Amino acid sequence: MAWSERQQAMLRGMGLKVWVPPPAAEPLLDTPPPPAAVAPPAQAIERPAPAAQVQAQVQAAPVSAPALAPVARPAAPAPVAVHVPRSDSPVGSMDWPALREAVAGCTACSLCESRTQTVFGVGHANAHWMIVGEAPGEQEDRLGEPFVGAAGQLLDQMLKAVGLTRQDGEAVQQVFIANTLKCRPPRNRNPLPEELARCSPFLSRQIELVQPKLILAMGRFAIQQLLGTDESVGKLRGRVHQHAGVPVIVTYHPAYLLRQLTEKAKTWEDLCLAMSVYRRQLASA
Template identity: 60%
Template sequence: MAWSERQVAMLRTIGVRLWQPAADAPAEAETPAEPVPVEPAAQLRREPLPVAAASPAAVEAPAAAARAQPARAEAAPVRAPAVAAAPAADAGSAAGLDWPALRDAVAACSACTLSQSRTQTVFGVGHPQAHWMIVGEAPGEQEDLRGEPFVGPAGQLLDAMLRALALSRAADGEAAQRVYIANTLKCRPPRNRNPAPEELQRCEPFLVRQIELVRPRIILAMGRFAVQALLRSSEPIGKLRGRVHRYQGVPLVVTYHPAYLLRNLPDKARAWDDLCLAASVAERAS
């Protein structure tokens, strides 16, 4: 096949060298041919090329595949399972702590916004191995100032009820005649508002650890929020009192909060019945 001068020139521009057989003629020394002028590429006629050229689809396929690979990875990334953020005070932060370490952990806690408005934390008071444990709701103004649960008029009423059963919140003495008192919350809610569910949740590990350390024979839950925290029940106290419940295997009796009794004097008699029920349970457990 003979190539035209134009085709040869175009092939040379793309780096293809051709071999052409010599014509039947006496062997003579070749005279160098004069160079063939090469037209600019824009002016070259699109002649078929003698070499196999990759089709546009074949060239585009690898490029498209290369572009598609990161696109697929971005469209469907591998994600780790969602994990809820652990609160600043969780079960791990209180589990295994002894009394001094637990008190320090409560004092340093900033798991909720109550830490920003408190005067001080209200840890607990009483005998560390008391047979009785009393759980209240949240510190009030006087508790926030003194750092002790159940002070003021409500605390005085509670102390009088305990004395009637020969019980005391003193930290020393016979454990059978002592109580340990703690609240569900260790910080006072502003203006004595009701505790928020998330506040109760974040503070709960501290109360759980206190109960584990005391190992009481009887728990007396005083007030709606103490009952909700320990029994996970939203039933009114009037429907829950008068019978023995269980918290982690420990007998639990429900009664009214002393602050409520100061406003509702007729219910003092019912509260006394609750204490007598708790006393009978504690005596059987001794």
């Protein structure tokens, strides 16, 4: 079958090779003529879609996101059981000798098993200034006195700069120094909430007996115990707080200042604020 010029052009446009039969030879005697080639019908051949149309179809086709396995949320930690001292605790009625004896024999928490001795506190029993630190360290545990060693020497210099001392003197000059905890945590770790709670009646009674005109809270755990807040020292500085009606000024712990020398200037500012508040207390008395 011969293709017309129009048919051949259509086939070439679809990318099909046009087959043209060779010229017919003289048929041999008794040899049947070869069968004619049959071309596929034109309607059975589909023209490929233009590239732009294919791209549009691909972009329009919805893509299903892979299913994600549900993420298991970690279980919330169990709340720590914290001992809250009773308001009618016998500690609240103790005098100095009874309170000192109660601290020395305290077994309210597990710190009693690892301590060398308790650290009660030192200073004037009616001091105008009360210094509250955090927990005893190794040297405090060995000597039974708060703020010794390099941190204690720095504290002495700070007190001297504002005319105060831990040595023997009048109530207006000699401070009373106490720690939030009376026993050293093993390896100087941070105090646990239940340890702070069980020890809090002793510090509260010391404040009641001293009746200071101002409290200087040094360090995060002392501030948390006195003010009941988790705010950082940096956010609480520069303001006058209250504990049981007593003005409280917060500042950095001397041990921290030994590691961060650049913060000493801020502590001097805190001491100046404390002195200003103290003078107002005296003027209004």
